[in-house]
Amino acid sequence: MKKHYCSLGILILFLISGFTNAQDFSKMKRMDGFVPFYLDEEKGKIYLEINHLDKEFLYVNSLTAGVGSNDIGLDRGQLGDDRLVEFRKTGNKVFLVHKNMGYRAYTDNPYEAKSIKDAFAESILWGFEIIKTEEGKHFVDGTTFFLQDAHGVSETLSRSRQGTYRVDASRSGLYLPMTKNFPKNTEIEATITLTGTGAGANLRSVTPTPEAVSVRMRHSFIELPELHATRKFDPRAGYFFISYQDYTTPIDEPLVKRLISRHRLEKKDPTAAVSEVVEPIVYYLDRGTPEPVASALIEGGNWWAQAFEAAGFKNAFRVELAPEGMDLMDVRYNIIQWVHRSTRGWSYGSSVRDPRTGEILKGQVSLGSLRVRQDYLIAQGLLQPFEEGKPVDPRMMELALTRLKQLSAHEIGHTIGLAHSYATSAKGRSSVMDYPHPVIEEKADGSLDFSQVYDLGIGEWDKWAITYGYGYPAPGESEEEFLEKTLLKTYEAGFEFITDSDSRNPSGVHPRSHLWDNGASASEELNRLLKLRANRMKSFGLNAIQNGEPQAILEEVFVPLYLMHRYQLEATSKLIGGLDYTYKVKGDNQPNHQWIPRKDQEEALAALLTTISPKQLEIPSHILALIPPRPYGYGKNRETFPSRTGPIFDPIAPAENIVDATFTFLFESGRANRIFLQNLQDNSLPSFEAVLNRVTDQVYSSTLPGGLGNEIKWMTEAKLADYLINLSKSANASQTVRALTRMQLKKISQLEKGTGILAAHRTYLNEKIQSYLNLPEELTQQSSLSVPDGAPIGMESMSCEWEF
Known part of the structure; x- marks a missing residue:
């Protein structure tokens, strides 16, 4: 008898449990549309009514209220992925399955289609437990799905080194004003709060409490068109x-x-x-x-x-x-x-x-x-x-x-x-x-x-x-x-x-x-911009800012003027060791590719060398006299020049920026390799040795311009040595380019020392080069070129695997 009472008690508890878990949808707000859903506004829950299993539709997530930092990239209105999905029932669950559209089968043979479908993975994005089934409709609780970090905000913050964050459910919830339903699309929005520590500077600058980042995310279920x-x-x-x-x-x-x-x-x-x-x-x-x-x-x-x-x-x-x-x-x-x-x-x-x-x-x-x-x-x-x-x-x-x-x-x-x-x-x-x-x-x-x-x-x-x-x-x-x-x-x-x-x-x-x-012509335009820039710097003054603005703000206006030619400089560099080509297709009317003619390459090199002449780089003295140290409340920022002179405007730093840009492009390893190879294929084209000599002759000329121009010249000499050292040990440079660059460094180290400051500078430069050349080279393994695919690829133990 006790066993019967015990069994009856368990049955009653089971029934009570079932009634307790059952949802009374009649008391909730129903929103009809593409995927009907019910809102329990008091409890902050949402229930989906799934009436179309195994039917493809589009799922898109987006960020409707963002973070506000350009460097992080989580903008208001940012779209997520386009995913072709379907609801698929398995036991007491409904899976949301992301179908693999990278590998397809268009065939009347069902066995062939299945073999291809089963060969590549799908992704189950979520598993919804079925609450009840009625007239072929499955009702599921979608709240947790919609309150996840669907847009990958935590991953983005981590990748951009802004801290480690995860969703805090207690501070997240549905955003009902923008949760809507239409015949062809369902739009569900949520406020998501991510909490964490170690917030980076970019995140701290845009978040009132960096330990809690609250955004809004949108989930869109979209009917596919014909x-x-x-x-x-x-x-x-x-x-x-x-x-x-x-x-x-x-x-x-x-x-x-x-x-x-x-x-x-x-x-x-x-x-x-x-x-x-x-x-x-x-x-x-x-x-x-x-x-x-x-x-x-x-x-x-x-x-x-x-x-x-x-x-x-x-x-x-x-x-x-x-x-x-x-x-x-x-x-x-x-x-x-x-x-x-x-x-x-x-x-x-x-x-x-x-x-x-x-x-x-x-x-x-x-x-x-x-x-x-x-x-x-x-x-x-x-x-x-x-x-x-x-x-x-x-x-x-x-x-x-x-x-x-x-x-x-x-x-x-x-x-x-x-x-x-x-x-x-x-x-x-x-x-x-x-x-x-x-x-x-x-x-x-x-x-x-x-x-x-x-x-x-x-x-x-x-x-x-x-x-x-x-x-x-x-x-x-x-x-x-x-x-x-x-x-x-x-x-x-x-x-x-x-x-x-x-x-x-x-x-x-x-x-x-x-x-x-x-x-x-990239080089002609560069020369035109250099002339325009020089002329405008001559007249640059206080009329560039409004009355009442701190005078130091002149620097922000001066920056884009001084760097006016930075992108044309890059364009010009690509002519040296360059190739004229198109996306040619066999049989079309586009020309075949060919090296850039010698004349164009030499004009480009001449224009680049003009950009690093002390005359071009030196800032007029009247401008330096106008830009004071930054005042209280107006510190340096990413729109101002760097400085090695503490609070005062550094007259050499802008010149160094241009020299770095010019040498970065000119002595990029791929460009150096091409300059060397083009001359082997056509000896009328500039050789790598000729380019090295031309640059060295100008940079290490015996003429001193005087004043700040001297320091700009010495800075440029030191920069050239640094870039040649880096090129000579670059794993991406060819063996011959590395050898020729080392030989050029030896020549530079033997230049006449001069007297005074020039002697000190050249002696230091010589010791630096000799130190690099004489020490056992920290041999950098030259990178290997990948061979085009031949036999099937994969781990050796798998002899029949194919990889795209």
């Missing part, structure tokens, strides 16, 4: 792309498939050369953008209508101010955000894409609000507009706003599929997808011409690119014929596309593809 027609990627066309491996591809065709990213844009009349569109591409500008900035951004963004018109689409594209109350993070809207950070930083264009086809579902532009102030500062140093009794020169604001127009068009370009096109500044500034440097000309009377400071309107390259990505073939013309014809016409017109991988690397070789440069 499959969009894909378009093949071509390296000459200038588009971002998605790629995957299709293991059902015939052996005689490429395994890797590449598809460009683009919006869905359809003509009402596909047969018409120019047609209205079924649905235009519309971008909405953040209502938090102030005037006159907002008007400039809208005007610049609307330039893209010109490109779509040229591609055959009428009224296909527009930018307008967002309506009041619009949720900018809603996937249904393309948006332009005005993002604030504690310091100036990059703007960028990102997008939500359909991983199946590359279709852009949402374009999202983030524009840093402080960038415009830097453009204004550049104009301020050139124009020095604050002369007492005179109105401020309006060209400063015009320059800043014109730059914003171009910036808006540039970042929108990324979100409609286009990559950077850095060679177009050499072809009449033919693309907004380049990084433009302001073109400011000096007239014969010494006044400045700002009329061409930035180009206005969409570029010719941009029109060709939009035609490739969005245009329709003519009736009777195949898409393949249309695309190839478009590319051939583009290059017949003299345009070219070169992007980041060939432009940002300090070892870059392309003669025209650079960032923040201008002109068809």
